[in-house]
Amino acid sequence: MTGPVVVGVDGSSACMAAAWWAAREAVDRHAPLHLVHSWTSQPLDVPISQDAHSERLYGREVLRRTEAELLHRHGDLAVTTDLVAAPAAQALLARGGDAELLVLGSRGHGSVAGFLLGSTALRVVGLTRCPAVVVRADDPTVGAGRDRLVAADRDEVVVGVPEPGPAAEALLEFAFATADAHGDLLRAVTVVPGSPGPRAEEERRAWLAAELAPWREKYPKVTVAERVAVGPAAQLLLTSCGRSRLLIVGRRPHPSHLVWKLGPVAHAAVRHAACPVAVVPHG
Structure with a gap:
């Protein structure tokens, strides 16, 4: 059985781009897609809450919204979600053991961020046992929205x-x-x-x-x-x-x-x- 394509999501534009890319890849590889959110590892542009219950609610909403967006485009895609308390790097490395691919979001040239921040993302890329893919929020190969997922000249x-x-x-x-x-x-x-x-x-x-x-x-x-x-x-x-x-x-x-x-x-x-x-x- 083909392992899943695993992607970390946190509600940021970087992770949304990574999720779109991961979904397309899962479809082409005939693999399931697994979305992971660490409610203890929030992105920089989300206000830090002292209320763990609120952070978990935010995480559930991120997973629900991301899953709905992906299924709207790929109705036959098998999607599972995972809300975890473990730090983001630990959670992704644990799930990379039996994954086909591990996908990470990046805010752009020069810094890897989004679901993982700075050197933490590089640590995951450097330690995971499966291939790890880094996708930038502004990546020219990933179109904005549902109508253009991959640029036509990227073949x-x-x-x-x-x-x-x-x-x-x-x-x-x-x-x-x-x-x-x-x-x-x-x-x-x-x-x-x-x-x-x-x-x-x-x-x-x-x-x-x-x-x-x-x-x-x-x-x-x-x-x-x-x-x-x-x-x-x-x-x-x-x-x-x-x-x-x-x-x-x-x-x-x-x-x-x-x-x-x-x-x-x-x-x-x-x-x-x-x-x-x-x-x-x-x-």
Whole structure:
């Protein structure tokens, strides 16, 4: 059985954009959608109440209103809700164990906020065991309202393919499945390591083709474009996202479940990509 798409909601515009994106993704993946609200973790623009009962009432209303909005658009979507007392990060990490995706809202470039604030959101992205997607409130791939959920010119999925090994396998599995679910072109980008030259670029191109081959066979309907380039990995990925509905990057494992540091490429992508960003744990 497919795991749910889990999204944190708090009534903010950032989390509403994330909920719209998560609902569309759940429909395309034939997965249920699970809405989570932590009544002890209110957004910045909601007055702080000393009354726990009022905060719980607010949380129930956020969940009710969000569910109604999503079902109005997707009548056959399976939606469940969860009002929790645990801190937002703890609640989402607990539910990410058996989730297909974990979706977080962001207020915009430079800061991740909404359902989670500041470094707390980055901690969730850095610790969750499933792919985590960050969606900005002003994301150009998410239309305002019910009439335009995804911009018409956003018809690609971009994945940064790292060095050979478990990282590449995990990223390509997620990337091909995502592109297949949406009928999008998959753009696979890799960077030439070391001192570049014509031979190094040719070797890297041959390596990328070999890495993609088994996934092309498994997902024959996915059209793939390959890009082998020289330069900073983060910059090359960001400049490849002009038509992307999703940028996919990897996250290295950490020896401790308490460590959540993101690598420079994933961090730059979450901060600056002009589309939602999926951070995929590997290893």
